[in-house]
Amino acid sequence: MRPLLRLIPLLGLFLPAVASPAQHAAVNPRAATFTNPVLWEDYPDLDVFRVASVFYYSSSTFAYSPGAPVLQSYDLVNWTPVTHSVPRLNFGPQYDLPRGTPGGYVKGIWASTLRYRASNDQFYWYGCVESNKTYIWTGRINNNTNKWTWTPHPPIPTCYYDSGLLIDSDDTMYVAYGKTTIHVAQLSGDGLSQLRTQPVYTAPGNTYIEGSRMYRVNGTYYILVTQPAAAEWVLKSTSGSPFGPYEARVLVDRIQGPIADAGFAHQGGMVDTQEGQWHYVAFMDAYPGGRIPVVAPLRWDGDGWPEVVKDETGGWGRVYPYPVPVPTTSSSAGTETGKEVGVDAGMGRDEFTGGELSHHWEWNHNPDDAKWELVGGKEEGGGLVLRTASVTGDLFAARNTLTRRITGPRSSGTFRLDVSGMRDGDRAGAVLFRDQAAYIGVWKEGGNARIVMVNDLRLTEGTWTTASTGTVAATGPTVGNAQDVWLRIEADITPAFNTNTMRTTTFSYSFDGRTFTRLGKPFGMTNSWRYFSGYRYGVFNFATKALGGEVKVKSFET
Template structure:
């Protein structure tokens, strides 16, 4: 078997697109250890909470203002992951206007570090997350890839929380949540429904604030992992879930395996059926985002997890004894012809469901009258597979009306796009740059609003055959690359011509989410127009 390069690995992962061939079970089981390369997924999946059920691993991540939220990935080997759904089907967080882009916005609000667990006693899945620093929402499902519903609201913010199902060995259990983002780390006990708080206790006080709290149990001891952002990973241990806890440093100031990215902290402890242990963290690798990175760990004789990093650096190449997944896995890249709205897609804020459909492609009716990309409803967003990628749409513009703009953007707090612009009965192509969101406080992370609607850098008139045109964004999102995006178009799908100038990507961390391809259609004069996105092609370079 050939060693898996990052590009080859990317083609093994999922995105509701091109299927790879299944492997023979006997071959997979007898295969020697392979070398994989961090990051295991070169996409923006931050604040992971990973849990194992039997021989399968499930991965939950942050999505903030994107809807649906809290994506779920599935794997049998911690390296090859498939996208199977979301825990939060719609951002119903008691602020419909902001989360629906109605006279307000919810940028970087919504879903931060949350938690996902299976509960054997009732066969249900639970997702819990604090929203807007005020309250925590509970969603449940009978099947992890099935229908999720909001089960309850707890009037306490379980910030950066970790749910632990403490089974008693007789079919019963208790539910605990470890959480806290300031100097106090707390553990709450929930009732049998998992939707009400029974008790709450501060179990440890630190001299600095921390994040990324997860709770586990091993050989009679309860463990809580937590981190000092940008510095260190800590471990607490007790024989009682409510303490008292003792503390050790797991690691500190570890260098990232991704060139140009920041210190690695926060993530999940993971055990295998064979008794091996790993830690999935993530690297702050903007402008791409926060990418998952994996490392093996061991345990000391006195029962503490330890990481063995050569030169205090997170490993780049990893040798695994885990068998490769034997089922058919889908690719993260390829051509999506929109026979459905795949699970890998998320909207910028909650969509107007009456303004989109699947009919010969993705139909996007205008849902906003605006000249601001950040206030345009129903922008369909797709993560970008690094380190370099092209995103290309084929769009039918025959349904556009006067004042409409439809196209594809490089979407984050500093954005640019290429679009078809309808003016009366004529159409031209336009490239816009420097579309900018900023926080209310410079350098802060709160209350983002548009500070620049951008400038049209170039326009051109193009004769469109059959009212169709291909629009493309080409981007280097690597934290050590050029951090640039360019825009081009084609009238035949083969020869592409550049338009406008280069978008210099923002590599700051304050927006938290990484860049995405964003497909949009908005009106600047009146509603009524529509486009059909016939296909989206995602190619990683």
């Protein structure tokens, strides 16, 4: 809510690097079904497509940096983040969170689009950000290292609002975009400028539609659009032209979802398997956790319209046949009775030893790169050093808060911190991050460091400026100068959307990593969609008096 096309033949053209057959050829023939949601994490405004046997999924990230994560899958069910299309938000100084100026919360990357172009072996990302400009990044995978590199380009001076990219069979590039009136633009040969654009469809009665995704299937052009936050329409060209005219049909409308107390499945994309089986991937509003993806098979009627395969009640099925055979090497592969929750490779323990942050992590805005570093490999113990990057009393205004999505419906996140490098006035800890937030942390005052639980941190809805810097709700023991401290957040993000139920989070600490003591009362999370992102785990360190202090994050475990 801002708020696939059959791929061209690849024979003889470049392909991006994919895992070797030895890694993914083993198939478990007993794996028959999967269970929705496929990934219980906040990945909204999705764009999904396939390159050979690999599926890719791009998502919104707003002000979080790096932006526009790309997830990879071999079966449409098990997903792992592999890169970000926008390594650093290059949309203006507000995304650097400068002191004394508004930040970019709830701005930045909304519904953008990503596709692979075989003719030059590049991925193209387009996103309209805050102005009449569409930003462009192109990316490539190094075949030897499987590392991605991304390059920015000058923006196109047109806002491709909620855009969907199509790379046609003749390699021509089109973008569908807009709200209520949908436009199609034809791009230049290099994809970096616009040749022409025109309106192709206006919704009857000026009904609000958005979230365009464009395809060509069997010679016919289609555009999927959403009527937020409950329906998805299919626009089908009545001519052989991507410029239409188009007629419309409803794909889903207020369809009952596979989990309780969540919104209706809508705003997504179509994708086919190598075997020619089509699926629709959509998201559901599942606050307080955010918007989570669900998958359903598609069939095509005799007139060339796609239809979602529903369950026996006429709803979105909780269990469907697996889209493709399931690799036995996947730790979350399905079984005869189905897969309960999509779990990616980020589950477990992170000791920050890989030389770079994993793609599960995103900063609250662009970080100050001079104020953080990864130190040492696994042999040296690893760790992430966070030096104070802001002097402020406001966590929302502090740079270098590192976040990651919470996995539902219930999970915990535990940070191990060495706080011996903190200085007078420093604040460090583990935060349940959103526009209504709380944290457990260490406050350094003079020569003493004490554990505190702070709640009632709030942004003002709409302007997204700070309304409250928080209140100390509970105070714990002092922390010895040579002690590590473990800070744990236990979050219940079971959907409670459009209900009066308030899910809660608890905070606790430990000095040995085994025995934890709860601090403060449970924190009630908001179910509001207006911040658009769900709650996240985060770790922070900022100064209230002077820069110079630091903490070392030795591990994170979930």
